[in-house]
Amino acid sequence: MCGIVGAIADRDVVPVLIEGLKRLEYRGYDSAGIAVVDSSAGDVRRVRRTGRVAEMEAAAQAEHFASRLGIGHTRWATHGGVTEGNAHPHVSHGELALVHNGIIENHEQQRERLRKLGYEFESQTDTEVIAHLVHHYRAQGDSLLHALQKAVKELHGAYAIAVIDKRDPDRMVAARMGCPLLVGLGEGENFVASDVSAIVSSTRRVIFLEEGDTAELTRDSVKVFDANGAPIDRDVHVSDVSLASLELGPYRHFMQKEIHEQPRAVADTIEAVIDNNGFSASLFGANAEAVMGDIEAVQILACGTSYYAGLVARYWIESIVGIPCAVDIASEYRYRQVVANPKQLVVTISQSGETLDTMEALKYAKSLGHERTLSICNVPESAIPRASKLVYYTRAGAEIGVASTKAFTTQLVALFTLTCTLAKLRGTLDPELEQGHLECLRQLPGSVQHALNLEPQIVAWAEKFAGKQHALFLGRGMHYPIALEGALKLKEISYIHAEAYPAGELKHGPLALVDSAMPVVVIAPNDSLLEKVKSNIQEVRARGGEMFVFADADSQFGESEAVHVIRTPRHVGVLSPIVHAIPVQLLAYHAALARGTDVDKPRNLAKSVTVE
Incomplete structure (x- = not known):
């Protein structure tokens, strides 16, 4: 959620900021803005727009923005609606501009305090509180760095912050707590960003x-300080x-690109296993065998699509390893x-590695x-x-698209690798079975490609879904977790309301929804539950679905006017x-x-969820 980019250089940084914000669009946002220090006028200039970065870019070009110091932001609304006044950057007294990702939990108390100090608020955001707080300490005579360090000590919550000040045009400062932020090192120029993609061209x-x-940050140096304000070297x-x-x-x-990249992504993810010619704890770290060797249970923590990957892994771990596996939505687990079980392995799954709920869980x-x-x-x-x-x-x-695709399938590969490694450590994976699972992994990229080859048939189905609401x-x-994932994907990018159920649950309620207007998608591989699934399908057919x-x-499914079947080339077992x-x-x-939605940037959603 949200994106930050900042730059200080001996060249015009406005194109750097604009390009960086465009590269951050995938994270999800509803407004964008930049602020620069105009050295010729000795002032802070700002442009903000709701909507896409391109609209803000056009406004910046029309106003001839140029500067050697600036910050930019894409906002995903939390405090306050989607308005230009709530968009970042926020400015205090026309002197100091600030961008912020995250949520400040004590913003109301700070807002009241700052009002008493004479500060006026132009937005409903928690971010404006930070800008005024830093300005307050600047007014007391503190340097820009010290003012920020004092301010963040009074904030409760999560933040990534970048600040510029017209009174110090050769400096930018930044702070991080709970939200990702990095510093980019250049020659005669330096950068801050919430994601390396924003600055990779520089x-x-x-x-x-x-x-x-x-x-x-100055043009020629970067200094980092720890939570106590002491200088520290970071790698x-x-x-x-x-x-x-x-x-x-x-x-x-x-x-679409990322869906079609999955054969390569899967191959890259299993490369170490194949090169090792077997499953080994060393694939997970130098001391992994000591950590994994005597575990009694697994606890998986994840959100969204990653949670569904965990649900698949539960079946694998309990059937192949033979130990209990619990899967929790991270935002629920933490509350x-x-x-606690000291011999339980806690597995967190996150595409970005910055998902706040998973991190807090x-x-x-711990x-x-x-x-x-x-x-x-x-x-x-x-x-x-x-x-x-x-x-x-x-x-x-x-992975740029908000709807996760290749991250999901590679997470499943990683979880299967974990399953087989645990089984081998516990002695429940004999050499013959290990070689069988390795062969399945070797063939997996090809099987994924075969599934991709079904696309023309699926396009025809999609046309039938375009006019549906459920x-x-x-x-x-x-x-069943794949059904959950399918429903999530459909609703998040097409806005068709979709639900998923275990097929055996139909008769316990959901069957009441079935009629000719509701398409029913069935995942029906040729496994031990196939005949059960066929019986469930008869229940749907009997209600006109x-x-x-x-x-x-x-799988020996017969097609009819009301039953459409697409077959993968072969069953690939586990x-x-x-x-x-x-x-x-x-x-x-x-x-x-077919519905004409914004596939890569679905409404109301963000790629990297760094707020609760």
Whole structure:
């Protein structure tokens, strides 16, 4: 949610800010703005617009914005509606401009205090409080850095902040707590950003700020300070994000591109396993065997699509490893009384590694004494992996579309790798079975490609969905979470209301919804539950429902006017949920195309959820 970019250089930084905000559009936003220090006029200039970055860019060009110091922001509304007055950057007394991601929980108390000090508020945001608070300390004679350091000590909540001041045109300062923020290092220029993609065209050398850090940037230097204000050296990393991964190429949308990148993403994620010719604790970290060797249970914490990946993993872990596995929505786990088990492995799953609810759930688990922690993540050096003892990176590459696709399937690959590793450590995976699972992984990229080849048939189905307002998804066993994922994808990008149920639950209520106007999507692989699913389908047919069945080639489904069937080339056994995820992604994408929605930037949603 929201995006920050800032730059200080010996060149005009306005094009850098605009390009950075465009690269951050995938995170989700409803307004955008930039503020610069105009050295010729000795003033802060600002332009903000609701809507897309392009509208704000046009306004900045019309007003001939140019500067060597500036900050920019894309806002996803929390406090206050979607208005230009609530858009960032916020300015205090025409002297100081500030951008902020996150939520300040004590903003009302600070607002009242600042009003008594004579500050007037122009917005309903919590962010304007920070701007006035920093300005207050500047008015007391503090430097820009010290004013920010004093201000953040009085804030409760999560924040990533960047500040500029016309009285100090050769400096920018920043602070981080609970929301991602990094510093980019250039030659004669430096940057701040919430995501490396915003500055990758200018530099790949970055410092990831840690909890409580503040930073001071000039054109020639960067200084970082810890939560106590003491100078500290943070490691410099060279990002492997490529510009090519941030470009559309021949595709219409990033979601389409990322769906079709899945064979490669899956292959990259399993590469270490294949190269190792087997499952090993070393795949998860140098001391992984000591952490995993005697665990008695697994606790998975995740949100959204990552939560559904965890639900699939529960079936794998309990059937293959033979230990209990609990899966919790991270935002719920952190607010309930949990019975701690020191021999439980706590697994957090997050595409970005910055999901606030998941991070807070991990902190809560650790506060209960859980020391055996593993992160499955797509972004190296992000907050959740850094807070975990073990990590497995999914190597999906940059995912720009808000609706997760390749991150989901690679998370499933990582979770299957974890399952087999735990089974091997516990002695429940004999060599013959291990080789069988390895062979399944080797064939998986090809199986995913076969599923992608079904796209022309799915396009025809999508046309039938375009005029619908509701849809029902059904699955059983480890394919029920794929039904959940299919319903989520359809609703979040096409805005068709969709629900998912275990097929056996139809007769316990949802069957009342079924009529000729509600399409029913069925995930029906050729597994041990196939005959049960066929019986459930008969219940739908008897009520006049129209069914769309994703089956395997040998599932022996008969087609009719009310039963449409698309068959994957073959059943792939225990990895079937990964392959069956592809058709439901394609169905959602093409239904959204048919309805004319904004596929990559669905309304009201954000890619990286860094607020509660």
